[in-house]
Amino acid sequence: MNPWQGLKKLPHEMWVIFFTTLINRTGTMVLPFLTLYLTSQRKVSPAEAGFVIAVYGFAALVTAPVVGRVSDKIGSLKIMKTSLIFSGLSLFLFSFITNYYLILCATFIWSIINESFRPANMSFISDATDTSQRRTAFALNRLAINLGMSIGPVAGGFLSLIDFSLLFYANAFSAVSAGIYLTFAKINLKRDESHPDPSVQTEGQEIKFSVLKDKTFLFFLMGSKKSFSVSANFSFTSTSLILPFLYFSFISATSFLFGLKAS
Numbered sequence: 001m002n003p004w005q006g007l008k009k010l011p012h013e014m015w016v017i018f019f020t021t022l023i024n025r026t027g028t029m030v031l032p033f034l035t036l037y038l039t040s041q042r043k044v045s046p047a048e049a050g051f052v053i054a055v056y057g058f059a060a061l062v063t064a065p066v067v068g069r070v071s072d073k074i075g076s077l078k079i080m081k082t083s084l085i086f087s088g089l090s091l092f093l094f095s096f097i098t099n100y101y102l103i104l105c106a107t108f109i110w111s112i113i114n115e116s117f118r119p120a121n122m123s124f125i126s127d128a129t130d131t132s133q134r135r136t137a138f139a140l141n142r143l144a145i146n147l148g149m150s151i152g153p154v155a156g157g158f159l160s161l162i163d164f165s166l167l168f169y170a171n172a173f174s175a176v177s178a179g180i181y182l183t184f185a186k187i188n189l190k191r192d193e194s195h196p197d198p199s200v201q202t203e204g205q206e207i208k209f210s211v212l213k214d215k216t217f218l219f220f221l222m223g224s225k226k227s228f229s230v231s232a233n234f235s236f237t238s239t240s241l242i243l244p245f246l247y248f249s250f251i252s253a254t255s256f257l258f259g260l261k262a263s
Contacts, residue, residue: 025148027174029156059111084179
């Protein structure tokens with residue numbers, strides 16, 4: 001069985017999303033180095049740097065369900081374009097902020113804008129593919145994420161040796177570039193996102209309320225979702241906070257070596 005055979009059957013829109021995600025993730029380097037940037041360049045304490053990461057995680061957690069609802073109304077494609085372009089602009093402005101409390105506010109806003117891409121991206125993939133294609137489509141999207149994240153932190157480690165501000169500029173450039181590419185790419189969805197079918201909305205509402213009555217499913221959802229999201233967020237926050245200081249304080253590694261590890 002050829003594992004790549006299903007890729008030929010994917011619609012053109014999925015390859016647009018693949019390259020959009022790849023461009024965006026290739027420039028993802030600010031978040032992995034954020035604690036190092038705050039402690040070394042802004043001279044904040046490790047606890048204050050950790051709180052900044054926590055603010056980002058909290059904003060991302062509350063953004064996902066809200067954006068999911070909004071994408072059903074105005075269209076996931078519009079949200080992805082807006083998220084990419086404004087995320088880049090917010091990162092560019094972030095590099096000039098020096099006040100700690102303003103950094104907290106900027107991180108919260110940046111997280112909302114940046115993390116809006118994820119639920120809209122998943123919604124778009126579901127709309128652009130048939131049921132039989134979705135497993136392959138999501139795998140392709142994950143491949144783009146992994147490929148990009150294998151490049152971004154390494155490039156970030158190299159740029160941080162020159163100037164930490166370059167991380168923000170490169171990350172901003174990749175996000176805006178991905179947004180521009182997505183804006184001008186040819187995309188034809190099976191349904192018009194700007195004019196959703198009322199029958200589909202009614203069916204969705206019926207499914208929503210029927211799901212809420214399924215106690216077994218709700219019990220499973222609460223257990224799996226809560227344990228996964230909480231453990232994932234705590235693991236990511238702890239790793240983002242501890243690893244930089246471990247590398248710099250105990251083994252005297254450079255930011256470039258940390259970038260290699262983060263990738």
